[in-house]
Amino acid sequence: MNKFTTALSAGVVALMPMAAFAEDSSDPIVIPIHNWSSQIVMSHVVGQIFESMGNNVEFVTTDSQAVYESVRLGDVALELEVWEGAFGASFRAALEKGGLHDAGDHDAVTREDWWYPMWTKDACPGLPSWEALNDCAAVFATAETGDKGRYLDGPVDWLKHGQERVEALGMDFVVVNAGSAAALWAEIGAAEADKKPVVVFNWTPNFAEAVWPGEFVEFPEWVEGCDKDPAVGPNPDALYDCGNPAKGYLKKAAWDGMKDKWPAAYDVLTKISFTNPQIAEMAKFVDVDEMEPEEAAEAWLEQNPEVWQGWTGS
Amino acid sequence: MADVTDSYRPDRMAGFSRTQWAQVLVGVAVVLTVLQYTGLLPAAFHRLPEELVPNFAGWLDAIFNFVKDDLGLLALTRLLTEGLQWLLDVTANLLFGKRRWPNIGPIPWTAVAAVAGVVGYYLGGWRMALLGAGTFIWTALIGQWTIAMETMSVLVVAAPLAFFIGLGFGILAWRKPWVNRAIKPVLSVLQTLPFFTYLLPAVIFFKVGPTAGAVATTIYAIPPMILMTTLGLQKVSPEVVEAGNMSGCTRWQLLRHVYLPSARTEILVGVNQVIMLCLAMVVLTAFIGMPGLGAKLLAMMGSFKLGRSFEIGITIVLLAVMLDRMSKAWVVKQPEHFEKGTPWWKKHFMLLLGVGLFLFFVLLSQFVPEAQALGRRQNFSQGKELDNLIKGFLNIDVVKATTGFLRAFVNVQILIPFRNFMLSIPTPAFILLVIAFALWLGGKKQAVYAGVFFSLVALSGWWDRSVITLYSVISAVVIAMMIGLPLGIVAARTEKWSKRILLVCDTAQTFPSFVYLIPAIMLFGITDIAVIFSILIFAMVPLTRYTIEGLRTVPVEMTEAADMAGATRMQKLWKVQLPLALPTMAVGFNQAIMFAFFMVIIAAFIGTQDLGQELQRTLAGTDMGKNFVLGICVALMALTFDLTILKWASDQKKKLGLGD
Numbered sequence: 001m002n003k004f005t006t007a008l009s010a011g012v013v014a015l016m017p018m019a020a021f022a023e024d025s026s027d028p029i030v031i032p033i034h035n036w037s038s039q040i041v042m043s044h045v046v047g048q049i050f051e052s053m054g055n056n057v058e059f060v061t062t063d064s065q066a067v068y069e070s071v072r073l074g075d076v077a078l079e080l081e082v083w084e085g086a087f088g089a090s091f092r093a094a095l096e097k098g099g100l101h102d103a104g105d106h107d108a109v110t111r112e113d114w115w116y117p118m119w120t121k122d123a124c125p126g127l128p129s130w131e132a133l134n135d136c137a138a139v140f141a142t143a144e145t146g147d148k149g150r151y152l153d154g155p156v157d158w159l160k161h162g163q164e165r166v167e168a169l170g171m172d173f174v175v176v177n178a179g180s181a182a183a184l185w186a187e188i189g190a191a192e193a194d195k196k197p198v199v200v201f202n203w204t205p206n207f208a209e210a211v212w213p214g215e216f217v218e219f220p221e222w223v224e225g226c227d228k229d230p231a232v233g234p235n236p237d238a239l240y241d242c243g244n245p246a247k248g249y250l251k252k253a254a255w256d257g258m259k260d261k262w263p264a265a266y267d268v269l270t271k272i273s274f275t276n277p278q279i280a281e282m283a284k285f286v287d288v289d290e291m292e293p294e295e296a297a298e299a300w301l302e303q304n305p306e307v308w309q310g311w312t313g314s
Numbered sequence: 315m316a317d318v319t320d321s322y323r324p325d326r327m328a329g330f331s332r333t334q335w336a337q338v339l340v341g342v343a344v345v346l347t348v349l350q351y352t353g354l355l356p357a358a359f360h361r362l363p364e365e366l367v368p369n370f371a372g373w374l375d376a377i378f379n380f381v382k383d384d385l386g387l388l389a390l391t392r393l394l395t396e397g398l399q400w401l402l403d404v405t406a407n408l409l410f411g412k413r414r415w416p417n418i419g420p421i422p423w424t425a426v427a428a429v430a431g432v433v434g435y436y437l438g439g440w441r442m443a444l445l446g447a448g449t450f451i452w453t454a455l456i457g458q459w460t461i462a463m464e465t466m467s468v469l470v471v472a473a474p475l476a477f478f479i480g481l482g483f484g485i486l487a488w489r490k491p492w493v494n495r496a497i498k499p500v501l502s503v504l505q506t507l508p509f510f511t512y513l514l515p516a517v518i519f520f521k522v523g524p525t526a527g528a529v530a531t532t533i534y535a536i537p538p539m540i541l542m543t544t545l546g547l548q549k550v551s552p553e554v555v556e557a558g559n560m561s562g563c564t565r566w567q568l569l570r571h572v573y574l575p576s577a578r579t580e581i582l583v584g585v586n587q588v589i590m591l592c593l594a595m596v597v598l599t600a601f602i603g604m605p606g607l608g609a610k611l612l613a614m615m616g617s618f619k620l621g622r623s624f625e626i627g628i629t630i631v632l633l634a635v636m637l638d639r640m641s642k643a644w645v646v647k648q649p650e651h652f653e654k655g656t657p658w659w660k661k662h663f664m665l666l667l668g669v670g671l672f673l674f675f676v677l678l679s680q681f682v683p684e685a686q687a688l689g690r691r692q693n694f695s696q697g698k699e700l701d702n703l704i705k706g707f708l709n710i711d712v713v714k715a716t717t718g719f720l721r722a723f724v725n726v727q728i729l730i731p732f733r734n735f736m737l738s739i740p741t742p743a744f745i746l747l748v749i750a751f752a753l754w755l756g757g758k759k760q761a762v763y764a765g766v767f768f769s770l771v772a773l774s775g776w777w778d779r780s781v782i783t784l785y786s787v788i789s790a791v792v793i794a795m796m797i798g799l800p801l802g803i804v805a806a807r808t809e810k811w812s813k814r815i816l817l818v819c820d821t822a823q824t825f826p827s828f829v830y831l832i833p834a835i836m837l838f839g840i841t842d843i844a845v846i847f848s849i850l851i852f853a854m855v856p857l858t859r860y861t862i863e864g865l866r867t868v869p870v871e872m873t874e875a876a877d878m879a880g881a882t883r884m885q886k887l888w889k890v891q892l893p894l895a896l897p898t899m900a901v902g903f904n905q906a907i908m909f910a911f912f913m914v915i916i917a918a919f920i921g922t923q924d925l926g927q928e929l930q931r932t933l934a935g936t937d938m939g940k941n942f943v944l945g946i947c948v949a950l951m952a953l954t955f956d957l958t959i960l961k962w963a964s965d966q967k968k969k970l971g972l973g974d
Contacts, residue, residue, distance in 0.1 A: 028413075035609070035612045035613045035616045036613070036616050036617070037613070037616075037617050040613065056413065058412075059605075060522070060523045060603055060605070061523075061600065061603045061604070061605050061609040062522050062523070062603040063522070063601065063602070063603065063933065066517070066522065066933075067522075070522050075521055075522060075523075142721075142839065143718075143721050143722040143725065143726050144721075144725065144726060144730070144841060152840060155921070155927075156927060156931065157930070157931040176840055176921065177921050178840050178920075178921045179840070179917075179918050179919045179920045179921035179922065179927065179930075180615075180616075180919045180920075180921075181616050182612075182615040182616055182618070182831070182832060182919070183831075183835050183840055183919065183920050183921055185616075185617075185618035186618070186832045186835035186836050187835060187836075187839060187840060189618055189705070189836060190708065190835070190836040190837075190839065193705070193708070193709045194709075207617050211618070286617070287617045287619075290695075290697065290698065292457075
């Protein structure tokens with residue numbers, strides 16, 4: 001790794017007209033990492049870019065919701081994956097309190113919704129339409145749900161409104177909440193062996209796409225206000241009668257003090273933008289190829305110089 | 315609610331016995347429940363109406379905020395954080411090379427393993443040496459060195475901190491009876507409070523990351539240290555103290571050279587407990603940003619890598635077993651004494667050997683990079699293969715048929731109806747039942763506690779979730795008894811099997827419970843039975859352990875007397891051994907319940923509708939009041955059982971004349 005970093009720094013130094021910025025502080029830039037692979041690798045990719053610019057970088061494991069409070073207080077400097085659906089609320093709450101700001105969007109879009117692994121289609125060929133899903137609800141029945149189908153929603157605190165949607169659209173499904181992401185994977189993993197049809201909550205970009213190919217269920221398209229105004233959406237009397245936005249944002253957030261403390265690093269941060277395939281590739285290195293996150297980040301930087309050199313080279 | 319329970323609170327009148335009073339209480343509860351089923355009971359009697367629930371969370375929040383901001387506690391703790399951070403940075407630099415002062419680390423893995431081997435040899439001979447060195451060699455070979463050292467860098471700070479704080483409070487409690495009286499109830503609550511309740515204040519006051527992890531770990535590990543210190547000091551015999559006084563010791567000298575050495579055994583048992591509790595927190599503190607094995611384990615589980623998370627589990631078990639055995643060996647080992655005139659190097663041979671080997675490997679690692687660190691590609695991790703093995707097992711037809719049956723029958727026919735029944739009992743009736751139980755088993759005092767504690771739970775506004783928590787605990791403990799007790803009875807027949815099963819118990823107890831949550835889900839889906847299954851494994855350990863210990867310590871004269879009276883094996887077991895072992899077994903039963911309360915919170919990870927789930931949810935925010943209320947609900951329920959069962963056990967012991 002050392003040889004590589006040296007080479008990297010040399011390249012960067014050659015490319016970067018140094019005079020453009022005031023000197024970055026030598027204090028370490030603290031980057032938070034969470035418990036999913038793409039975010040960890042992306043954090044290491046960005047960390048290694050910062051290191052190649054001569055900055056000190058440190059990583060700290062934090063909760064993905066609580067992190068916005070830490071960014072706000074400057075305990076950590078930035079956050080690289082702000083998902084609209086999952087963390088939008090925490091991000092906005094912290095934004096209102098002040099102390100952090102929006103450092104631009106990635107190219108990547110995020111989507112979270114009802115999802116099924118491909119083998120489910122054999123038992124329910126009408127998919128991905130939600131009406132078709134509802135027609136074969138019995139296929140998804142379990143010992144506990146009787147003849148109704150079972151939909152496995154994310155943990156209650158993710159606030160995904162699965163129950164509300166089932167009621168609003170009059171579906172024959174029972175909503176069960178998993179306790180964690182790991183619990184979701186365990187269910188899919190258990191269903192995989194004998195190709196049992198399942199429908200669960202899932203999102204993209206995510207390692208699961210590489211392990212279990214699948215599709216999102218197509219619900220009535222998201223219309224602005226679907227979660228606030230009953231009149232919007234197919235059911236005039238209910239909220240949450242549409243699918244989630246199919247193209248949610250993926251943002252970066254930065255501590256307000258970062259701009260002054262590490263101006264060069266901050267400038268790079270605002271330019272950083274990853275696409276869905278790039279993020280999937282990072283996750284694949286770790287989840288499928290069994291690399292450690294640091295190594296995965298190195299490998300990614302090595303294979304995609306044209307992507308990141310544009311950000312540091314301006 | 316409170317006045318309902320008040321009016322039925324038993325007193326000395328009417329000449330009823332405790333059992334009869336308990337029966338009366340059960341009767342009233344049954345009437346209330348029947349009324350509920352016939353629809354005659356007013357809704358306010360079934361559940362406390364929302365508007366009557368006091369806003370405990372809000373009040374607590376106000377108090378917290380006042381203490382935190384207005385009294386400046388936050389400023390103080392943030393200052394402490396700086397100091398702690400500095401300490402952690404030093405150990406982090408030494409163990410895994412974080413770029414901080416003194417900038418000399420990381421210590422090569424070979425040097426650490428060699429020193430562990432020498433320490434092991436010193437404490438317990440070759441086998442211990444093998445265990446010590448072997449653990450670290452395994453960690454390095456499997457590719458977990460850095461993360462294991464991240465964990466250790468926090469533990470080597472947290473464990474000594476817990477030791478010194480515990481020792482200090484222990485001495486204080488022994489010197490000043492009022493401190494002892496004040497500290498006892500606090501300790502009981504601390505020991506039953508779910509760990510999620512420690513985590514949130516730790517984050518708020520000590521910053522997310524290793525500092526909060528170290529603080530939460532320390533606090534969690536302190537109580538047994540205090541208890542053991544006080545216990546040890548109280549047992550010091552007056553003769554020894556006399557001798558100290560006669561040789562003219564000052565008070566400090568008396569403490570340092572007389573009391574503490576005499577209480578050595580108890581204090582070292584406390585040390586052992588501290589270490590074990592610290593290790594138990596490794597995975598849990600990962601929720602608040604503690605790096606290391608726990609964080610890696612959670613990340614592995616998040617990407618469905620069973621094999622790798624299993625390997626991390628093994629590392630944690632090995633570390634725990636190693637530290638446990640070594641500290642226990644230390645308890646047994648008596649201080650060595652040498653003849654006058656033994657040369658210095660001979661007295662300190664082991665120390666010199668350790669230092670020598672350490673320096674040798676540090677030097678070696680300058681030339682041989684493999685002695686410094688092993689890279690990812692050099693290690694022997696079998697993650698993928700283990701994955702396939704686990705998945706293969708779960709896919710065997712017999713296994714699937716069994717779990718399918720359990721799910722369709724036990725879950726649908728027994729567990730879910732049982733839960734619904736418990737939820738249908740009106741709150742006052744439920745409280746009466748608990749009081750009746752405490753009265754019948756414990757006594758009047760316990761009944762009063764039970765009434766007050768459960769009324770508080772009802773007032774907290776989290777009644778339904780509390781009942782579901784209790785339902786999981788009760789179901790798991792009942793099933794654990796059906797399996798664990800026979801297992802213990804059979805194992806206790808021979809020395810060999812007792813040892814084997816006790817080793818299994820040790821392993822099951824230190825193996826991070828998170829690892830078997832995933833197989834539990836794969837076996838049973840996200841259902842009540844998966845939750846209960848995961849609690850069950852944990853709750854079975856003390857039941858089996860104490861059954862074995864209880865049976866094996868039945869006095870030989872008693873069993874011999876039974877043999878001579880011509881008792882069959884069954885008669886001997888039922889009439890002699892079990893009754894005599896019962897008080898010990900009751901302690902195991904009590905622990906099983908405590909463990910179940912601990913595990914039920916973790917099971918929120920699978921997906922439950924109980925207090926654990928709400929607690930987990932509060933971790934992501936800053937909702938300290940709610941977090942605390944939920945934690946107290948769990949603690950109050952656990953304490954009710956704790957007080958009642960322990961009272962019963964000590965009564966039984968007295969009856970049998972077994973002493974303390």
